[in-house]
Amino acid sequence: MRILFIGDIVGRAGRAIVLDRLPNLIRDWKLELVVINGENAAGGFGITEAIYNEFIDAGADAITLGNHAWDQREALVFIERAPRLVRPVNFPAGTPGRGAALVDTKNGKRALVINAMGRIFMDPLDDPFAAVDRELNACPLRSACDAVIVDMHCEATSEKQAMGFFVDGRASLVVGTHTHVPTADHRILPGKTAFVSDVGMTGDFNSVIGMGKDEPLNRFLRKIPSAKFEPANGPATLCGLAVETDDASGLAVKVGAVRLGGTLEEARPPFWA
Amino acid sequence: MRILFIGDIVGRAGRAIVLDRLPNLIRDWKLELVVINGENAAGGFGITEAIYNEFIDAGADAITLGNHAWDQREALVFIERAPRLVRPVNFPAGTPGRGAALVDTKNGKRALVINAMGRIFMDPLDDPFAAVDRELNACPLRSACDAVIVDMHCEATSEKQAMGFFVDGRASLVVGTHTHVPTADHRILPGKTAFVSDVGMTGDFNSVIGMGKDEPLNRFLRKIPSAKFEPANGPATLCGLAVETDDASGLAVKVGAVRLGGTLEEARPPFWA
Amino acid sequence: MRILFIGDIVGRAGRAIVLDRLPNLIRDWKLELVVINGENAAGGFGITEAIYNEFIDAGADAITLGNHAWDQREALVFIERAPRLVRPVNFPAGTPGRGAALVDTKNGKRALVINAMGRIFMDPLDDPFAAVDRELNACPLRSACDAVIVDMHCEATSEKQAMGFFVDGRASLVVGTHTHVPTADHRILPGKTAFVSDVGMTGDFNSVIGMGKDEPLNRFLRKIPSAKFEPANGPATLCGLAVETDDASGLAVKVGAVRLGGTLEEARPPFWA
Amino acid sequence: MRILFIGDIVGRAGRAIVLDRLPNLIRDWKLELVVINGENAAGGFGITEAIYNEFIDAGADAITLGNHAWDQREALVFIERAPRLVRPVNFPAGTPGRGAALVDTKNGKRALVINAMGRIFMDPLDDPFAAVDRELNACPLRSACDAVIVDMHCEATSEKQAMGFFVDGRASLVVGTHTHVPTADHRILPGKTAFVSDVGMTGDFNSVIGMGKDEPLNRFLRKIPSAKFEPANGPATLCGLAVETDDASGLAVKVGAVRLGGTLEEARPPFWA
Ligand SMILES: [Fe+2]
Ligand SMILES: [Fe+2]
Ligand SMILES: [Fe+2]
Ligand SMILES: [Fe+2]
Ligand SMILES: [Fe+2]
Ligand SMILES: [Fe+2]
Ligand SMILES: [Fe+2]
Ligand SMILES: [Fe+2]
16 A cells, blocks of 8 residues: 655645645555644644645545644534544543544555554653554454554654554554654664654744744743744645555555655655656 | 764664764765764763763764763763863853863864753753853854854754754754754755754664663553663664855855664765765 | 541651651541551652551551652562552553552541542653542442542642542542642632642651752752762651541541641641640 | 741732732731732733732732743833832843842831742743852842842742752742742741742632632643633632841741631731731
């Protein structure tokens, strides 16, 4: 299966490049599963139903979230009618929506998409390792689905790597999100799970994690807020990860970085050239 | 000037690849300045005088540190006779050693090497922005030195990026360290300062941030320590950043990732091929 | 029921005053239930079986723990044969011991003792509110036991107070521990649960939270460890909370501070004079 | 000198009891210096010029702040014309206002009032110990002023106690603020500095740290904000600390808790009965 995961879309610039490029990428690369982290899609904070629908229309098969899941309060409501929207699985019992979704892929297969949130330097939540373990046991790769994607939304590289090894051999891909910077450590772990510590954001990198840089810099220097954080609106880089899995095992055989547009060094998966 | 910065050396495996590869890299790439982050060189925790000398003998011109600076307590003493060893500049007044060093380069020029520690999700210290600003004013690029390297040792991508923009145009390079994962956002900022959020560790990536993965995983899952953290000792990847500066301005003209050996996708600066 | 809760015993000085005073307090005040937080009893770090037995022999009916539960690794083993030792209930599934214990009181009744750990500024754990709620539902006050004591071990006053209100009317007492400083906000909440944000430590207050003050002060000033933390060994203050419950309801009717010995202002429950 | 320090005033209920009681306390107790922490006076968040003037008119000689200093943005401006308003001394250089003020007391003496902010579990700032040390050296007790008050605004009891011992013998009083809960560890340290870990808030204790308890509880349980935090408006408790210093030394001879009104156990300094 040909899988593309696209990292945290930030604001208008991030949305624009996704809507512009994704249909072509699906066609050119013959993508069968596209997952997008959308927690910053609406002005940097959360996601609206209109944006969710735009992403689905552009070809996303699932959209994951994170600590900004509910910044747009409508998400608490529309998530119930948005079966492809996945919020962190370790939110408290009773939280609207779902933490794992079994979605149909473009090639008629089924993929389990899990969103989990780390706890190091993050808000306190229940154990993401136990929560992911439960989901994997409830819907095991191969016997119950054809691919498993785990979006590990967290700050610390240690916690992301630990999640990678924890599910190694049981998931097709563990992809870190949240830091908004792509890491270059994409690889296939010994058990054949593709992994990257952070896929990076999709937004304008002439910024501080996607936000216009003046106010973040002001706060670091003066410790006095002087304006709201607003997304930077220069040319965006689409940051993603390309993974190809073996149909029999559902595990990874190829992994490559994707960086298109904007100010970062371009990267394309050579295996889909 | 041709500059190579090598990220956090972790333990024996990390030291071995540096000692093995660095002399050849200096020769092949005609390197004029080599800076290494050595805070994890001694068994993952701190640095000894013997290791410091090994790195200098292998061609390092300066060695930076971080939150693990004093894990080997001898560092508090030998740093006073190790002029190329640089600890965070924003440690309290009275801390042994220096937070910035003016070092002679291999081509008879002078480079200012500053080590600063961020504060987001880190131990409380004085303001790194104010401290770096003071050092830059005391030894400005061009008028007082030919290159300025800032090692911003911290966790949060926002703080690293803010430091990049804060000194953009005043430093040759701002390189993040500490997360032990290389980021793929190396670029030249608008003011011609080369930047990367994290250069990554030099160590065995079949690990959790350089440490054998069983105990980190055990602690995430059970919350009960059962062993000490020990460096992983499989084949290491050397992670670095290659920067070429303009001799007249001291600012960056080229920047490229370096990843050699081990399990990460190899990268070499095409401009020094 | 006459209940005395004694806060975090720190080291030798703390143990000595408990062993010295507790038998007399039980007799003079006709105590029916005594609960002690013992997470710092062994040299400031954890608890041993010998110390556990000493406390039981001196009259403790239950001993609670906290983030230092396993500092003495023997506790992982002997907790299985120490039915009155209670570790945080929201530790991961599979943790040795128990997070709630139903203990016989001195007057032939039954008391449920729960230990929970907060998450604000603490290690990440599962939700303490949900965990306490489960225990209360499994063994409700009046129908299944005669008193319920919740030791909320945490840093933030907000989280402690929230726990107080969360179980107000369902517990006899919610007592905060961990900061090692007694608070003066003991009161009976509207639903008749006795509450105090922190009961305070039992140890030498000529110290930094029970530890000899030189090394903590050194670390605040210099950011370089120069010695281990050692308990201060001057005269200790026994810090506790006295609660009297109504036999029919199991809820609180009187609450008063207890501070005996050492350097703090003495306090005794006037209602047991 | 007879000194009263009143802790964090929270909202309308907190202001009301101060305005109502303070004039009488000044008269009855013959107070010579009154210092108030006002960081939560305006609806729980910051302070306005009108409120500042009300407190001064009611008899406050100085008003300290904390992490909420600038929640009302007008404070950034009016602090320049409010000589008795003191913000944390370790805010960045260039911050409006002052971190220490030498104020005239009601008996024609001079008192140095310092506000410092801790760093454990707080926003990153420069070293409060070094900053307080500088202020004490610039205006030493006895030679340059008749009393020194240090408001140590922070979360961790360890950092507050360390500050107490750090200035012991050089200040008349070190009083902790910020946790909004009064501690019962008021005492005179060996060097004759009066100390309390936290003086507590002045507000309605039928609340979570002064805020109506529903929304804090909701956030702990559900992790989804559903309303703004609003101060609780039931009867407030005035929490303070009474200190009497020796005129010759400026150091403390008596210290006692003050708790008046509301739901906490009443306390008055017996030595001013
Ligand atoms: Fe994000
Ligand atoms: Fe996020
Ligand atoms: Fe490191
Ligand atoms: Fe580090
Ligand atoms: Fe404790
Ligand atoms: Fe504790
Ligand atoms: Fe406050
Ligand atoms: Fe505060």
